[in-house]
Amino acid sequence: MIYIVMGVTGSGKTTVGQRLAERLRLPFYDADDYHPRPSIDKMRQGIPLNDADRAPWLAQLASLIPVWEANGGAVLACSALKEEYRKTLQTVPDISWIYLDGSRDTILQRLQARHAHFMPPAMLESQLQSLEKPAYGIHVDVSLSPEQIVQEVISKLDHMNPQSEFGVIGLGVMGKSLALNLASRGVRVAMYNRHVPGKEEGIATQVIAENPSLTNIKGFDKLEEFVQSLEKPRKVLLMIYAGAIDAQLDVLIPLLESGDVVIDGGNSYYKDTARRTALLSGKGLHFVGAGISGGEEGARKGPSIMPGGPREGYEQIAKYLELIAARDSKGKPCTTYIGPDGAGHFVKMVHNGIEYAEMQALAEVYSLLRFMLGIAPAEIAGIFKDWQKNSLGSYLLEITIDILQKKEGDELLLDKILDQAEQKGTGGWSAAVALEYGVPYDTLSAAVMARALSAMKTERVKAAALYQKQSPSVTINEKSFVTSLKQAYQATRIINHEIGFSLMREVSVQLNWELNFSEIARIWTNGCIIRSQLMEELAEIYKHEQRLLMAPPIVDKIRNARQGFASVVALGLQYGIPLPVLSSALNYFIGYSTADSAANLLQAQRDYFGAHTYQRKDKTTGEYFHTQWK
Numbered sequence: 001m002i003y004i005v006m007g008v009t010g011s012g013k014t015t016v017g018q019r020l021a022e023r024l025r026l027p028f029y030d031a032d033d034y035h036p037r038p039s040i041d042k043m044r045q046g047i048p049l050n051d052a053d054r055a056p057w058l059a060q061l062a063s064l065i066p067v068w069e070a071n072g073g074a075v076l077a078c079s080a081l082k083e084e085y086r087k088t089l090q091t092v093p094d095i096s097w098i099y100l101d102g103s104r105d106t107i108l109q110r111l112q113a114r115h116a117h118f119m120p121p122a123m124l125e126s127q128l129q130s131l132e133k134p135a136y137g138i139h140v141d142v143s144l145s146p147e148q149i150v151q152e153v154i155s156k157l158d159h160m161n162p163q164s165e166f167g168v169i170g171l172g173v174m175g176k177s178l179a180l181n182l183a184s185r186g187v188r189v190a191m192y193n194r195h196v197p198g199k200e201e202g203i204a205t206q207v208i209a210e211n212p213s214l215t216n217i218k219g220f221d222k223l224e225e226f227v228q229s230l231e232k233p234r235k236v237l238l239m240i241y242a243g244a245i246d247a248q249l250d251v252l253i254p255l256l257e258s259g260d261v262v263i264d265g266g267n268s269y270y271k272d273t274a275r276r277t278a279l280l281s282g283k284g285l286h287f288v289g290a291g292i293s294g295g296e297e298g299a300r301k302g303p304s305i306m307p308g309g310p311r312e313g314y315e316q317i318a319k320y321l322e323l324i325a326a327r328d329s330k331g332k333p334c335t336t337y338i339g340p341d342g343a344g345h346f347v348k349m350v351h352n353g354i355e356y357a358e359m360q361a362l363a364e365v366y367s368l369l370r371f372m373l374g375i376a377p378a379e380i381a382g383i384f385k386d387w388q389k390n391s392l393g394s395y396l397l398e399i400t401i402d403i404l405q406k407k408e409g410d411e412l413l414l415d416k417i418l419d420q421a422e423q424k425g426t427g428g429w430s431a432a433v434a435l436e437y438g439v440p441y442d443t444l445s446a447a448v449m450a451r452a453l454s455a456m457k458t459e460r461v462k463a464a465a466l467y468q469k470q471s472p473s474v475t476i477n478e479k480s481f482v483t484s485l486k487q488a489y490q491a492t493r494i495i496n497h498e499i500g501f502s503l504m505r506e507v508s509v510q511l512n513w514e515l516n517f518s519e520i521a522r523i524w525t526n527g528c529i530i531r532s533q534l535m536e537e538l539a540e541i542y543k544h545e546q547r548l549l550m551a552p553p554i555v556d557k558i559r560n561a562r563q564g565f566a567s568v569v570a571l572g573l574q575y576g577i578p579l580p581v582l583s584s585a586l587n588y589f590i591g592y593s594t595a596d597s598a599a600n601l602l603q604a605q606r607d608y609f610g611a612h613t614y615q616r617k618d619k620t621t622g623e624y625f626h627t628q629w630k
């Protein structure tokens with residue numbers, strides 16, 4: 001949409017136009033900047049311009065307007081005094097005319113107060129004579145303040161233009177919060193939730209009723225009406241359960257038109273996303289698979305967003321994603337174009353894999369402190385607060401501190417929560433993809449398995465009675481153990497991130513996605529569940545390094561942690577504390593830093609029983625040998 005703020009000299013076109021452009025998040029252009037030099041000189045001398053003077057100027061603006069429109073719209077301040085001039089400028093269908101109307105006296109007073117403009121006050125008379133007030137558009141009285149004028153223009157525009165800019169389907173935890181996030185930043189949002197008679201009725205209407213201050217949201221119970229309410233090309237965000245996406249697309253696609261953009265913001269499997277991208281592309285539609293992280297609060301206030309898919313579709317929605325995303329430490333939005341096909345959902349899937357292991361690592365650290373050392377939860381919260389301040393700060397540690405202090409009556413709520421971890425699938429998918437690509441995925445797959453084992457509660461209770469724990473007779477120095485534990489936790493986190501990023505690296509190479517790991521770490525520094533101080537470091541390190549464990553500052557940290565890490569894991573296991581993530585991080589590290597491994601024995605065994613052949617250390621790589629072992 002092009003918005004032309006018009007009126008005679010001194011009516012405030014530039015000030016109002018600039019502020020309106022800020023509110024609409026559009027670029028601002030001042031027609032005065034396009035006057036040729038002879039016209040400016042003429043006006044300075046108080047000589048009014050005639051139609052012939054204005055013709056080339058109007059022609060240039062008329063040719064620029066379609067370019068601005070193609071780039072997403074603009075606000076232009078232009079006198080556009082005569083109907084004939086306005087017709088010349090009408091080179092795109094969607095122009096909103098905003099006429100700043102004022103009395104001669106008001107405008108004259110303003111002009112007399114104005115110094116640095118080439119238009120002398122005397123020019124006002126000739127402009128008033130030329131002026132043909134438009135019988136259409138928005139008329140606003142210039143005696144109001146610029147803020148009031150802009151507010152009135154916005155309200156009138158909303159009234160005149162009933163179409164919404166952005167549609168959200170699915171008003172559950174995430175969809176509702178994202179819709180409100182968009183609306184509270186000035187986007188006209190249409191919301192739709194499925195209608196299930198007797199169960200899911202008028203959900204969008206309820207959201208509107210709960211948010212009376214947001215006048216720019218509209219709610220629909222009928223999909224057709226929702227789609228019709230959207231500006232073209234339509235932008236529709238699906239925020240529904242991943243298993244329902246295909247069925248939702250089946251009913252949505254017939255209502256859409258070529259060029260419309262559908263965004264799947266849920267946790268869909270990336271291969272499904274690639275398939276859907278191709279399906280929609282065949283129908284002239286853009287399908288953007290965007291991973292979104294941050295939970296309910298992040299979605300409402302600023303999540304991290306990982307969009308992938310066709311660039312053309314992404315570019316149409318980028319400004320909305322940037323508007324609602326969290327900000328990094330330099331104020332940049334925590335969102336960036338990730339890559340083609342399902343790259344956005346793939347990266348979100350790995351994010352969740354890292355998340356699973358980060359959560360499990362904290363659970364293990366908590367177990368060691370509480371069940372091995374016998375430290376009370378409130379004191380553990382104190383230890384974690386210290387870590388939070390000293391280099392280990394993260395969102396997950398922060399919420400764990402809160403959880404360890406949350407009481408129900410006199411008792412800790414945590415102690416009442418059943419110890420069976422559930423999962424919706426993303427962590428498991430990432431482990432399966434790691435197997436498919438042959439990437440070692442120790443900590444992340446261990447975290448998935450730990451959840452699966454936790455779900456076997458009944459069997460675990462029986463086994464606990466069968467195999468009662470026997471504690472070793474070792475004296476533990478609590479202070480030095482906590483120091484080592486901090487190092488073990490720090491090393492585990494580094495190794496866990498390295499493993500997650502190594503899966504992304506391998507898949508990116510295989511699929512030519514050209515993922516930018518520094519950017520991915522950057523958009524994970526805020527808004528998402530795995531945001532942390534470490535992530536800030538990764539955003540820097542991945543600018544120069546491929547492998548985290550080869551980066552000098554990380555090498556120092558791991559070297560310092562190494563001894564304490566091994567003793568913590570060994571002692572914990574001796575005490576019967578399960579440490580799947582901590583121990584697999586340690587194992588990964590030891591294996592990764594072992595130059596001569598025992599894999600030669602595996603090769604010998606393979607060749608022995610199956611004549612699979614082997615390579616030799618004393619021969620060139622790629623040369624294979626077989627031995628008659630018997």
Ligand SMILES: NC(=O)C1=CN([C@@H]2O[C@H](COP(=O)(O)OP(=O)(O)OC[C@H]3O[C@@H](n4cnc5c(N)ncnc54)[C@H](OP(=O)(O)O)[C@@H]3O)[C@@H](O)[C@H]2O)C=CC1
Nearest residue numbers: 170171172173174175200239240241242244266267292295
């Ligand atoms: N919660 C979180 O922290 C995060 C969730 N996600 C992902 O976002 C997506 C939505 O999650 P969330 O908002 O938490 O889930 P909710 O369960 O709160 O909401 C699910 C939404 O999907 C709709 N829905 C369910 N089944 C169907 C169907 N068959 N057809 C149409 N709509 C359907 C629901 O409608 P109705 O109300 O009528 O049942 C509801 O609007 C999921 O993919 C989730 O994995 C991503 C990041 C974080």
Ligand SMILES: O=C(CO)[C@H](O)[C@H](O)COP(=O)(O)O
Nearest residue numbers: 293294422423424425426529
């Ligand atoms: O995507 C998320 C955060 O980034 C969700 O919170 C995720 O759904 C949690 O996964 P699970 O239910 O498997 O623990």
